[in-house]
Amino acid sequence: AAAPTDPEAVVKKYLVEVKGTPADEDCIICMEKLASPSGYSDACECRTIKPEMVGRLTNCQHSFHMLCVLAMYSNGNKDGSLQCPSCKTIYGEKTGTQPKGKMEVSTFPQSLPGHRDCGTIQIVYHISRGIQGPEHPNPGMPYTARGFPRYCYLPDNDKGRKVLELLKVAWNRRLIFTVGTSNTTGESNTVVWNEIHHKTEMDTNLSGHGYPDPNYLDNVLAELAAQGVTEDCLRK
Numbered sequence: 627a628a629a630p631t632d633p634e635a636v637v638k639k640y641l642v643e644v645k646g647t648p649a650d651e652d653c654i655i656c657m658e659k660l661a662s663p664s665g666y667s668d669a670c671e672c673r674t675i676k677p678e679m680v681g682r683l684t685n686c687q688h689s690f691h692m693l694c695v696l697a698m699y700s701n702g703n704k705d706g707s708l709q710c711p712s713c714k715t716i717y718g719e720k721t722g723t724q725p726k727g728k729m730e731v732s733t734f735p736q737s738l739p740g741h742r743d744c745g746t747i748q749i750v751y752h753i754s755r756g757i758q759g760p761e762h763p764n765p766g767m768p769y770t771a772r773g774f775p776r777y778c779y780l781p782d783n784d785k786g787r788k789v790l791e792l793l794k795v796a797w798n799r800r801l802i803f804t805v806g807t808s809n810t811t812g813e814s815n816t817v818v819w820n821e822i823h824h825k826t827e828m829d830t831n832l833s834g835h836g837y838p839d840p841n842y843l844d845n846v847l848a849e850l851a852a853q854g855v856t857e858d859c860l861r862k
């Protein structure tokens with residue numbers, strides 16, 4: 627059997643080939659008509675997926691040239707998952723490029739502004755500088771890790787504990803940090819937060835990343851869901 631990350635196998639797992647495509651519909655990956663061959667015909671050598679083949683994603687039903695999806699997948703970190711470029715639905719388990727490190731959790735009785743009826747969960751992320759791997763923007767080059775350990779806070783109530791469990795899933799899938807350019811400092815080749823916001827201040831809010839913030843837990847649940855991390859992940 628083909629390895630789960632074999633690019634052609636991944637494309638065929640999540641797309642069903644469709645015939646008789648409407649002539650005027652575009653493939654949003656290559657911007658060519660679906661009725662014409664894939665714009666990636668020359669860039670992609672593939673024995674089993676032909677440039678004129680069109681496929682439909684199994685859940686969201688969006689259609690693309692199958693060769694275009696293959697090119698998109700091959701250009702990513704090839705973790706066996708696909709994300710629909712149209713509606714962002716995730717197929718399989720999305721993983722990121724967070725460098726190696728450690729996530730530590732503890733609790734203390736002091737409460738957070740806006741959550742006066744419970745104690746606090748503290749998460750500490752440790753990541754050290756290192757050398758970029760093939761999944762990073764500049765493989766072989768060093769990356770820096772500024773401001774670590776980074777301390778983050780959640781209310782120690784039911785919703786906060788649920789967020790914590792989902793953050794652990796996100797950490798294990800390497801989704802919390804990435805290597806890139808910092809918006810705050812402009813430094814490149816450095817470890818930065820990815821798309822999941824954390825509260826790094828508890829009793830001040832000088833950075834805007836503190837408490838009180840009545841919408842925070844719902845917002846971070848939505849950000850986790852956008853990365854494919856939902857309550858379903860906790861039931862398995």
Ligand code: NAD
Nearest residue numbers: 772773807808809810811817818819820824825826833835
């Ligand atoms: P970034 O500036 O590239 O931003 C990425 C995401 O992190 C954005 O969504 C942003 O809203 C969020 N973010 C920005 N500042 C944050 C903060 N203080 N707490 C929580 N989230 C924050 O991300 P980055 O380069 O990882 O830097 C973010 C923060 O990391 C800085 O503001 C700073 O607190 C810390 N940092 C410290 C040093 C240091 O030398 N002590 C150096 C770099 C960054």
Ligand code: ZN
Nearest residue numbers: 653656691694
């Ligand atoms: Zn296409």
Ligand code: ZN
Nearest residue numbers: 686688710713
């Ligand atoms: Zn879709």
